[in-house]
Amino acid sequence: MTTKANERVNAVGLAYADYKGGASTLCKGCGHDSISSQIISVAYELSIEPHEIVKLSGIGCSSKSPAYFLGRSFGFNALHGRMPSVATGALTANRSLLAIGVSGDGDTASIGLGQFKHMMRRNVRMVYIVENNGVYGLTKGQFSATADYGQELKYAGRNDFPPADLCLEAIIAGCGFVARSFSGDPKQVRELLKAALSHRGTAVLDIISPCVTFNNRDDSTKSYSWGKENQDPLHEIAFVAPGFVPEQEEIVIDDYEPGEMRTVKMHDGSQIQLRKVEHDYDPTDKMGALQRLQMAQDEREFITGLIYYDSSRPSLAEVSNLPAEPLAALPAEKLRPSPETLREMMAAFG
Amino acid sequence: MTVTNDFSMVVATANGTGSQTANLALLRALFKMGIPVNGKNIFPSNIQGLPTWYHIRVSYEGFTARRHTSEVLVAFNQATVKEDVAALPAGGVCIYNDDWRDVPLRDDVTNYGIPVNTFLRQADVRGKLRDYMANMVYVGAVAQLLGISLEKIEEALTFHFGGREKLVTQNMDIVRLVYDWTAENIEKRDDYAVEALDLTGGQILVTGNEAAALGAIFGGVTLVSWYPITPSTSLVDAINDYLPRLRRDSETGEVSCAVIQAEDELAAVGMVVGAGWAGARAMTATSGPGISLMTEFVGLAYFAEIPAVIWDVQRVGPSTGLPTRTSQGDIIAAYFLGHGDTKHVLLLPATVGECFEFGTTAFDLAEQLQTPVLVMSDLDLGMNNWMAKPFDYPAEPLRRGKVLTAAEVAERVKNGGYGRYVDVDGDGIGYRTLPGNDHPRAAYFARGTGHTPQAVYSERPEDWHENMERLARKFETARQLVPPPVIDEVDGAEIGIIAYGTSLDAITEARYRLAKAGVKASFMRLRALPINGDVRDFISRYDRLLVVELNRDGQLCEILKMELPDLATKLQPLTHSDGLPLTARWLVDAIQKD
Numbered sequence: 001m002t003t004k005a006n007e008r009v010n011a012v013g014l015a016y017a018d019y020k021g022g023a024s025t026l027c028k029g030c031g032h033d034s035i036s037s038q039i040i041s042v043a044y045e046l047s048i049e050p051h052e053i054v055k056l057s058g059i060g061c062s063s064k065s066p067a068y069f070l071g072r073s074f075g076f077n078a079l080h081g082r083m084p085s086v087a088t089g090a091l092t093a094n095r096s097l098l099a100i101g102v103s104g105d106g107d108t109a110s111i112g113l114g115q116f117k118h119m120m121r122r123n124v125r126m127v128y129i130v131e132n133n134g135v136y137g138l139t140k141g142q143f144s145a146t147a148d149y150g151q152e153l154k155y156a157g158r159n160d161f162p163p164a165d166l167c168l169e170a171i172i173a174g175c176g177f178v179a180r181s182f183s184g185d186p187k188q189v190r191e192l193l194k195a196a197l198s199h200r201g202t203a204v205l206d207i208i209s210p211c212v213t214f215n216n217r218d219d220s221t222k223s224y225s226w227g228k229e230n231q232d233p234l235h236e237i238a239f240v241a242p243g244f245v246p247e248q249e250e251i252v253i254d255d256y257e258p259g260e261m262r263t264v265k266m267h268d269g270s271q272i273q274l275r276k277v278e279h280d281y282d283p284t285d286k287m288g289a290l291q292r293l294q295m296a297q298d299e300r301e302f303i304t305g306l307i308y309y310d311s312s313r314p315s316l317a318e319v320s321n322l323p324a325e326p327l328a329a330l331p332a333e334k335l336r337p338s339p340e341t342l343r344e345m346m347a348a349f350g
Numbered sequence: 351m352t353v354t355n356d357f358s359m360v361v362a363t364a365n366g367t368g369s370q371t372a373n374l375a376l377l378r379a380l381f382k383m384g385i386p387v388n389g390k391n392i393f394p395s396n397i398q399g400l401p402t403w404y405h406i407r408v409s410y411e412g413f414t415a416r417r418h419t420s421e422v423l424v425a426f427n428q429a430t431v432k433e434d435v436a437a438l439p440a441g442g443v444c445i446y447n448d449d450w451r452d453v454p455l456r457d458d459v460t461n462y463g464i465p466v467n468t469f470l471r472q473a474d475v476r477g478k479l480r481d482y483m484a485n486m487v488y489v490g491a492v493a494q495l496l497g498i499s500l501e502k503i504e505e506a507l508t509f510h511f512g513g514r515e516k517l518v519t520q521n522m523d524i525v526r527l528v529y530d531w532t533a534e535n536i537e538k539r540d541d542y543a544v545e546a547l548d549l550t551g552g553q554i555l556v557t558g559n560e561a562a563a564l565g566a567i568f569g570g571v572t573l574v575s576w577y578p579i580t581p582s583t584s585l586v587d588a589i590n591d592y593l594p595r596l597r598r599d600s601e602t603g604e605v606s607c608a609v610i611q612a613e614d615e616l617a618a619v620g621m622v623v624g625a626g627w628a629g630a631r632a633m634t635a636t637s638g639p640g641i642s643l644m645t646e647f648v649g650l651a652y653f654a655e656i657p658a659v660i661w662d663v664q665r666v667g668p669s670t671g672l673p674t675r676t677s678q679g680d681i682i683a684a685y686f687l688g689h690g691d692t693k694h695v696l697l698l699p700a701t702v703g704e705c706f707e708f709g710t711t712a713f714d715l716a717e718q719l720q721t722p723v724l725v726m727s728d729l730d731l732g733m734n735n736w737m738a739k740p741f742d743y744p745a746e747p748l749r750r751g752k753v754l755t756a757a758e759v760a761e762r763v764k765n766g767g768y769g770r771y772v773d774v775d776g777d778g779i780g781y782r783t784l785p786g787n788d789h790p791r792a793a794y795f796a797r798g799t800g801h802t803p804q805a806v807y808s809e810r811p812e813d814w815h816e817n818m819e820r821l822a823r824k825f826e827t828a829r830q831l832v833p834p835p836v837i838d839e840v841d842g843a844e845i846g847i848i849a850y851g852t853s854l855d856a857i858t859e860a861r862y863r864l865a866k867a868g869v870k871a872s873f874m875r876l877r878a879l880p881i882n883g884d885v886r887d888f889i890s891r892y893d894r895l896l897v898v899e900l901n902r903d904g905q906l907c908e909i910l911k912m913e914l915p916d917l918a919t920k921l922q923p924l925t926h927s928d929g930l931p932l933t934a935r936w937l938v939d940a941i942q943k944d
Binding site for chain 1: 740
């Protein structure tokens with residue numbers, strides 16, 4: 001509609017520009033802007049209609065970012081740490097929406113840890129992106145709950161508390177799609193994002209996204225330089241959209257020979273292809289994933305990739321046995337029971 | 351002098367022994383005899399062991415307020431028997447467990463000892479069932495002594511057990527045994543009795559929470575998210591009893607509603623706000639402590655203009671307060687809930703009929719005004735059983751407010767543009783769109799931050815100012831939409847009583863008693879906030895105005911003074927705050943004292 005005749009368009013006839021949002025007001029070089037760009041690219045590439053997407057966020061730098069992508073999608077900038085409950089309500093009211101939640105480490109790991117974990121428990125279908133920089137930006141440099149143990153910052157002094165690992169928290173809470181990435185690795189972010197959108201439950205992407213203003217010293221595990229030098233992908237990841245692969249009913253992870261490729265087939269027929277890098281990492285092994293994450297934390301390793309995958313648990317909409325038609329679209333005659341029903345009820349109270 | 355159909359009975363038992371079944375059987379049996387009744391459960395915040403008192407009032411005049419005394423005592427709790435006996439008025443009746451030693455019997459009341467254990471042995475009731483069946487013992491004795499028909503007791507038990515015959519028979523066996531024993535062994539020496547009347551025909555007996563649940567259901571509720579808290583829990587329980595069944599597609603088994611137990615009240619109201627934004631009718635039910643926790647979200651919904659319905663079944667605060675006692679103490683908090691300049695629409699039901707009606711009204715107003723609506727019930731209304739006419743089917747269709755389809759957005763875009771918060775009609779209410787609307791200009795970004803009429807982030811002073819002024823304008827629209835007060839004026843009255851909620855019953859009775867004593871009082875019952883013109887006019891007409899409410903500070907009185915500063919000096923608070931419902935006697939004394 002807004003596209004010019006000679007512009008390149010995707011399968012739904014939209015140009016890249018149709019997926020853009022307002023101009024970012026974040027600091028120049030902020031990792032969050034890079035993630036916003038990947039969201040725009042992915043939505044364009046996958047030819048998702050903007051009205052099928054809703055963007056949700058809490059409060060903070062990260063949570064401002066949904067204004068900077070997908071301007072034609074509905075959005076809700078909720079309360080600090082409370083995006084999951086708003087998302088749960090909205091997506092129960094309309095299960096046909098594809099939801100992208102954007103939060104930060106303060107919003108998720110500090111004030112919002114409770115709602116984050118309960119959303120995983122309920123397995124609400126949503127891509128939950130944590131733009132993790134270990135620091136509060138808008139209030140000028142306090143530690144968040146993901147800050148490094150013993151780290152020193154100009155404003156906040158020394159951090160005497162261990163970091164919360166959101167991937168560990170997600171797995172423990174029952175999340176079936178848990179990934180970690182780095183905003184400095186746009187390709188991996190994109191592939192994970194595509195796969196996450198195909199997951200039929202909550203998909204957590206914990207993306208280390210450096211704060212160039214308050215937490216970008218070389219010794220910080222949330223800095224660009226540290227990320228660039230230390231990122232240790234568990235595998236190379238590629239997403240293959242449905243239609244490019246034959247539809248499958250069951251989700252299985254094929255065995256593969258060492259050094260080869262592991263394929264995760266998803267419910268909607270898409271595939272995640274994981275090419276082994278150096279370790280033999282199995283993302284379907286829960287205990288293995290927990291162990292690997294704990295080890296990474298102890299050793300200050302920056303492992304990235306699809307850390308845990310399990311699609312066996314039904315989503316909240318499935319558990320609730322909701323119809324495909326959005327509840328929000330129910331016509332009046334389905335909303336209000338008949339006079340006969342009221343008469344029967346009244347008789348029972350007599 | 352025989353007192354027929356005009357007294358109150360109190361049943362003292364220990365909590366958790368199953369006495370509620372027995373008490374409700376007595377209440378419903380009296381109701382089925384055509385005698386106006388009201389039951390009030392004065393219970394502890396406890397699962398088992400602490401004392402509980404169930405008050406049943408019979409009144410041929412139809413009064414349903416709490417009575418200042420209870421003339422008939424069923425003393426079945428040894429822990430409180432001393433104070434229970436002491437509380438009886440002279441000439442009262444004490445039915446007690448004769449197995450106890452040292453019951454402090456008074457000689458100015460009629461005492462009837464019932465050998466409870468003997469019956470339980472006879473009926474061969476053992477173990478856990480013993481405590482439970484002990485309650486049926488007093489049902490049998492009370493039925494015989496007061497003249498309650500056994501047939502009606504059986505009907506009431508059949509109702510209670512949902513027709514499960516074996517349970518009914520088991521219970522009735524004990525009731526009959528004691529009923530017959532009492533007839534043979536006890537000579538009735540007191541003055542209190544009931545006789546069948548024909549004053550409850552065609553009526554129902556229902557709790558306010560059940561009525562509210564039905565109201566919400568007939569108002570189209572689609573998502574309920576909640577966190578358990580006394581005394582609101584039974585409201586959601588009742589929704590759960592009906593809604594999923596009504597919304598279940600018999601062919602596919604799919605259920606077009608959701609009732610979600612949240613992890614706390616923040617999440618409960620958060621889900622409601624999310625669902626309201628997405629276009630579903632969503633509500634939560636809570637009480638004071640939950641309201642405190644919901645504050646931030648209610649402020650967001652006010653500012654981002656999202657419909658939400660919140661039932662506050664009030665208990666006594668501040669803090670945890672008295673979780674199982676009643677009050678009207680949340681009115682100021684609810685009216686201004688949130689930081690910054692916030693004001694909310696409050697509905698103030700006084701009867702189970704209004705609980706049903708406001709179940710729908712709340713959704714209509716929330717969607718028409720695109721704002722949270724709080725319905726201020728209370729424990730007395732919510733958890734106790736009240737007589738009522740069967741509820742009428744809603745006469746009006748659901749009012750969904752200003753929601754644009756994609757085609758309607760297109761029309762607006764063609765004619766100059768669409769902005770979510772543009773005040774097109776001058777009533778302060780913009781046109782909203784719902785997620786999923788596929789017009790490219792339909793989407794907006796809902797936010798709690800400053801924004802332009804087009805919902806774009808803005809820190810411009812003019813934008814902020816204009817938006818807040820529009821919200822104030824919207825509140826003026828609300829004034830005209832909310833249910834008006836119910837006004838009953840008496841010729842020559844010098845007193846004007848102003849009240850809301852469940853003090854209605856005590857006020858009705860007090861006005862009757864005052865009229866007999868030659869004191870005329872008019873009455874205005876508010877059914878909503880904000881107030882409208884009728885309220886000002888009523889207040890203008892009287893010199894002595896008493897604002898009756900169940901809290902310490904006279905909260906509604908303060909709100910009225912703020913809204914009508916020129917009339918403020920006329921308003922006098924008359925407050926009652928001890929956790930118990932108002933009695934007519936207290937009110938009459940308070941009014942006559944001045």
